[in-house]
Amino acid sequence: MTDLPRRRRILILFAHPALHRSRVNRALVQAVRDLEGVTLHDLYELYPDFDVDAEHEQDQLLRHDLLILQHPFYWYSTPALVKQWLDVVLQLGWAYGRSGTALRGKQMLSVITAGGSERAYARDGVNGYSIAELLAPLAQTARLCGMDYLPPYVLHGTHGLGEEEIARHAEEYRSVLEALRDGRVDLDAARRRPYLNHSLDAVVRS
Ligand SMILES: Cc1cc2nc3c(=O)[nH]c(=O)nc-3n(C[C@H](O)[C@H](O)[C@H](O)COP(=O)(O)O)c2cc1C
Numbered sequence: 625m626t627d628l629p630r631r632r633r634i635l636i637l638f639a640h641p642a643l644h645r646s647r648v649n650r651a652l653v654q655a656v657r658d659l660e661g662v663t664l665h666d667l668y669e670l671y672p673d674f675d676v677d678a679e680h681e682q683d684q685l686l687r688h689d690l691l692i693l694q695h696p697f698y699w700y701s702t703p704a705l706v707k708q709w710l711d712v713v714l715q716l717g718w719a720y721g722r723s724g725t726a727l728r729g730k731q732m733l734s735v736i737t738a739g740g741s742e743r744a745y746a747r748d749g750v751n752g753y754s755i756a757e758l759l760a761p762l763a764q765t766a767r768l769c770g771m772d773y774l775p776p777y778v779l780h781g782t783h784g785l786g787e788e789e790i791a792r793h794a795e796e797y798r799s800v801l802e803a804l805r806d807g808r809v810d811l812d813a814a815r816r817r818p819y820l821n822h823s824l825d826a827v828v829r830s
Contacts, residue, residue, distance in 0.1 A: 631763050633732075634662045635688035639703045640696040641668055644665045648737045648782045649696060653738055659737040660803045663688065667705050674705060677710040685713070686726060690804060691761070691771070696782075700751070710765060719769045728770030733804075733820065734759055735777040735797075742780045756818060774811065777820045796808035796824065803828045 627758075633696065636656070640649050643666075657664045665684065670675075684821065695703050717724050737757065744750045745758075755778055756763075766773035777800070781795055803809050808829040814820050820827070 626639065628785075631661050632689040632799060632807065633687060634659075634690045634692060634805055635684055635736070636662065636664045636692045636694050636735075637667060637706070638664060638708065638762075639693070639709075641666045641698075641703050641704045641705070643668065646696070648671050648779060648785060649694065651790045651794040652694065652735070652797045655798040656801050658701040659798065659801060659805070662801060667709060668703075671705060671708075675707050678712050680691065681709065682726065685730075688730070690731045691727075691734060692733045692735055695736040697736050697739075697740075697755075700753075702762075714769060725770065729772075730770075731761070731772045731774055732766040733774045733777060734762060735782075737779045737782045739783050740780065741777075745780075754802060754818065773821045775814050775817060779821075796821070800824065800828060 631713075636653075638649070638653055640646050643650060651664075653664065656662055657756055663684070667676075693702065693706060695706060698704075701707075714720065714727075715724075718726050738755070745753065745755050747753075755776060759776055763773040777797075785793070800809070809820075810827050810829065814827045817827070818822060
């Protein structure tokens with residue numbers, strides 16, 4: 625009998641400063657919150673005063689294999705609480721530095737919703753830089769901690785999305801998380817594309 629690959633445990637660090645006004649992230653979160661093997665961690669709900677509990681967060685990280693940072697794109701970056709979380713939780717001697725090996729071998733994935741179109745995120749577009757270029761600080765943070773930073777999962781043009789499209793994206797998000805959990809994503813193929821959710825048929829095995 626062959627051993628089945630162990631399921632990856634997924635921790636979603638979700639950050640939305642105004643969830644009551646959210647259309648897209650709210651639907652994405654709703655679609656995955658009951659998935660087995662997935663822990664949803666709503667940072668603005670947990671830490672409305674930005675008083676991040678480093679010990680608790682580190683404990684959570686140790687129990688998971690894939691860390692997802694899910695948030696709307698705010699000023700070409702994360703909402704402020706994600707930065708606070710990084711500053712407080714990724715400590716010298718724990719996450720990086722000579723004895724800082726706690727996160728080594730884990731994966732990190734950014735899941736981002738952006739008002740701007742994909743076309744706008746280019747050298748000759750209104751935003752001047754690609755999403756991957758703007759995410760360089762997160763990619764390098766992951767690398768410094770010995771983590772594998774996956775190509776980001778990005779939904780563009782959020783303001784123009786209708787309810788049906790949002791529901792379709794939410795369903796797709798759920799199936800991609802199931803595939804990541806069960807080791808059915810061809811990461812080499814994904815790395816040849818700018819986004820994890822480009823050409824999903826070529827990247828996710830059924
Ligand atoms: C303070 C603020 C800053 C934003 N900055 C950006 C940005 O830099 N780039 C972008 O494409 N969209 C930007 N947006 C648009 C949001 O990314 C967009 O409204 C969000 O992804 C929609 O998701 P939601 O329905 O879950 O809120 C910004 C919105 C706000 C409120």
